[in-house]
Amino acid sequence: MPSIIIDNASVRYPVFDTSSRSLKVSLLSRIGVGGKQGPAYVRALSDISLTIGDGERLGLVGRNGAGKSTLLRLIGGLIAPSSGQVKTKGRVIPVIERGIGIHPELTGRQNIELPLRLLGATKAEVLAARDEIPDFTGLGEFIDLPYKTYSEGMKARLVFALCTSIPADVLVLDEWLGAGDIDFTERAQRRLTEFLSRSRTLVLASHSLELIERVSTRVAWIDGGRVRMTGDPAEVCDAYRHHMSAAAPGQVAAAE
Numbered sequence: 001m002p003s004i005i006i007d008n009a010s011v012r013y014p015v016f017d018t019s020s021r022s023l024k025v026s027l028l029s030r031i032g033v034g035g036k037q038g039p040a041y042v043r044a045l046s047d048i049s050l051t052i053g054d055g056e057r058l059g060l061v062g063r064n065g066a067g068k069s070t071l072l073r074l075i076g077g078l079i080a081p082s083s084g085q086v087k088t089k090g091r092v093i094p095v096i097e098r099g100i101g102i103h104p105e106l107t108g109r110q111n112i113e114l115p116l117r118l119l120g121a122t123k124a125e126v127l128a129a130r131d132e133i134p135d136f137t138g139l140g141e142f143i144d145l146p147y148k149t150y151s152e153g154m155k156a157r158l159v160f161a162l163c164t165s166i167p168a169d170v171l172v173l174d175e176w177l178g179a180g181d182i183d184f185t186e187r188a189q190r191r192l193t194e195f196l197s198r199s200r201t202l203v204l205a206s207h208s209l210e211l212i213e214r215v216s217t218r219v220a221w222i223d224g225g226r227v228r229m230t231g232d233p234a235e236v237c238d239a240y241r242h243h244m245s246a247a248a249p250g251q252v253a254a255a256e
């Protein structure tokens, strides 16, 4: 039984109205985005079709701007496709930057209940999370200060703790390990391993091919908003490595 079915899905982001001349407009026209008049769009994903089976661990690789985060947002239900369809089964938890209902004016402690409710947590799950999250994050007295006063690493600790406090049918993970310090990264890895043993399906994007090969049962290489290759983790990662070492250095993906 598939957990996720993506059928011919495309995503385009509106950028702004190109009828006003600006530096941004001329920069975008130089990289081929938008026309001379009217709104401009960046096409982030083009006609993606992917079926992800129940229990599968799909790793996403691809250069900066390839479309990995957009694909994760699509699967996590944070954005809708501009065309095509995305169907998911069960409780999907996106561990992705913002977008899980955190309120910056509220404290860390006050930010436990609402995001978990939005993720579909039961009352009992919220109560248990209120007990264990302050400890796990190691935020100390910061847990009672407004979220907006947190450093990026502190925010990452809270978001990660929230998203891994209730079981998921589908876990959607963006590159998150980099934000914590060594102590937190080690604790987070242990928690993630334990969490993964309870969740069925995983979609993970990372630039760490070592992590991708270790965790995934299948890898998809995203390039220019399309699936360039999908299959065995070692084979796809090798093809991607080979391509990147032959490519011109320092380039990001060209927008369509």
Ligand SMILES: Nc1ncnc2c1ncn2[C@@H]1O[C@H](COP(=O)(O)OP(=O)(O)OP(=O)(O)O)[C@@H](O)[C@H]1O
Pocket (backbone or CB within 6 Å): 013, 014, 015, 042, 043, 044, 062, 063, 064, 065, 066, 067, 068, 069, 070, 071, 254, 255
């Ligand atoms: N909010 C947005 N508004 C406009 N364009 C966007 C937005 N988010 C992403 N894009 C564009 O969509 C394309 C895909 O971006 P995306 O963030 O999905 O790539 P990525 O593979 O996750 O890159 P990275 O590895 O750098 O995180 C890029 O051309 C990017 O500029």
